[in-house]
Amino acid sequence: MGIELLDGRAHARQRWAARGALGCAGLAVLLPLGYAREASLLLVAGVLIGVGLTLASLWWVLTRRGIVRAAAGALAVAAPVGVIWWFAVVNLLWVVVVSMALWGVAVWSGKFALSSTKSHHVHIPEHHAPPPTRPFLIMNPKSGGGKVDRFRLKEKAERLGATVHLLDPAHHEDVAVLARDAVRNGADLLGVAGGDGTQAQVAAIAAAYDVPLLVISAGTRNHFAMDLGLDRGDPAACLDALTDKGVELHVDLGYASGHPFVNNASFGAYAAVVQSPAYRDDKVGTTLELLPELLTHQRGPRLTARIGDSVIDAPQAVLVSNNVYRSDDLVGLGRRERLDAGVMGVIGVRVDSAAEAAQLLLGANAPGISLLVADQVVVDADQDTIEVGIDGEALVLPTPVSCRIAPGALRVRVPRDRPGVPEPKPPLDWRRLRKLAAAVGRTALPKHRERYGWAQDMWNRWR
Structure with a gap:
């Protein structure tokens, strides 16, 4: 009975959250309609115009130089300030603030209500395997601002029986060669304490020799x-995987013309900017200096991305990812729900005017945004070579660049007890919220079920 009572309370919180979401959403709409009346349309128009002008101005900032860039920067600041000033003059600013706050509460409550239901989220299956007997770990002492020393990773790993190789910051070392030699000398696990680019190189060796990473x-x-x-x-805490507390996950590995990536490979403006020798010392200045020609196709290659029967012609940027990044929730950007789906995600961006930049307000539905899924992607150009960013590492590769996915190629050993991937919040579904809010709750007490069960049955038939 206790478990049923807790379940009933959870469903009650779920229903009340849905009702709260619908109530706040209704108030967010009715408040400007009721207070501003005919001026409510001006409220909406003012917000849309302000946002559109800001996005268009930012496009001019990125694609122009000199006085035009300065004027566009001033407009990007003046547009939202002007809208706020106008709302204050006509005494509607508080209406906008309260309405936006109500809408924020509605979205939060709605997602809370829907996330309380059974989730369709699929977790990567865990495979039990004995702990390694001769693990070999590569550690970059400068990575993450010195986390190797700060968390005493070398000492802790050695106490668990691992052989640790510290990279020398003063001399370049090929981590792929180190990993390959270690496996040939009997290592039955390869480990990396470093950035994603280093992990990808070692991951390729682990996959090739079928040892866990x-x-x-x-x-x-x-x-x-x-x-x-x-x-x-x-x-x-990751070192717990070296003991019998570890399990294996079988995940995918991406390749761009033979170069492995665990996250993504990027093409276009960003990949070209990070190639500049000046980028490391002056990221903002270098970006503003190079982007005008890159975004307007006056400089750099003209790209073409072929994804099955689809073609993205002349995009300014293409991102090919190992599995698919979430795009339905701003909080979820940069996260992947799966690493074992055997597909790549493709994000293409083509914006050729200030008007198209303003349309980015539509998010993933903007005409300049392409979201595709494939198991193979070919990026070509009108030049013999193109710049590519692979897991943050800047490379120059001959064209065309063929990207592919190797399903389940990588065995990753992780601790059984770990925080886990954050459960994704489902996209708002107002129809589901309405049904959830209208549901009549069932209490866990048998006598209440006997007393009100007939009403629940009638309600279900009426719905």
Whole structure:
């Protein structure tokens, strides 16, 4: 009875959250209609015009130089400030603020209500395997601002029986060669404490020799570690995988003309900017200097991406990812729900005017955004070579560049007890919310079920 009572309370919270979401959404719409009346249309128009002008101005900032760029920058600031000033003058600013706050509560409550239902999220299956006997770990002491030293990763790994090779920051070392030699000398696990680019190179060797890979979240961003569900705040916790507390995940590995990637390969403007020698010392200045010609196709290659029967012609940027990034929720950008689906995600961006830049307000539905899924992608250009960013590493590759996915090629050993991948919030479905809010709750007490069960049955038939 206790479990049923808890389940009933959870469903009650779910229903009330749905009702709260619908109520707040209704108030968010009715408040400007009721207070501003005929001026409510001006409220909506003012917001849309302000946002559109801001996006268009930012496009001019990125594609122009000199006085035009300065004027566009001023307009990008003046547009939202002007809209706020106008709302204040006509005494509608508080209406906008309250309405936006109500809408924010509605969205939060709605997602809470829907996420309380059974989730369709699929987790990567775990495979039990004995712990390694001769693990070999490569650690970059400078990665992540010195996490290797700060968390004493070398000492802790050696106490667990691992052989640790610290990279020398003063001399370049080929981590792929180190990993290959280690396997040939008997290593039965390869591990990396470093950035995603280093992990990808070692991952390719692990996949080629069919030995597991240990990912230690000692990098700066740790995107791969995040999607594996590892603890990014405590890299030392990843070392539990060296013991009998570890399990294996079989995940996919991407390749761009033979170069492996665990996250993505990027083409176009961004890949060209990071190739510049000045980028490391002056990222903002270098970006603003190079983007005008890159975005307007006055400089750099003209790309063509072929994804099955689809073609993206002359995009400014193409991102090919190992499995698909989420695009339905701003909070979920940069996350992947799966690493074992055997497909690649493709994001193409083509914006040729300020008007098209303003249409980016539509998000994934903008005409300039292409979202595709494929198992093979070919990126070609009108030049013999193109710049490519592979897991953050800048490369120049001959065209065409063929990207493919190797399903389940990589065995990754992770701790059984780990934070896990954050459960994705489902997209808002107002129809589901309405049905959820209208549902009559069932209490867990038998006497209440006997007393009100007939009413529940009638309600279900009427619906």
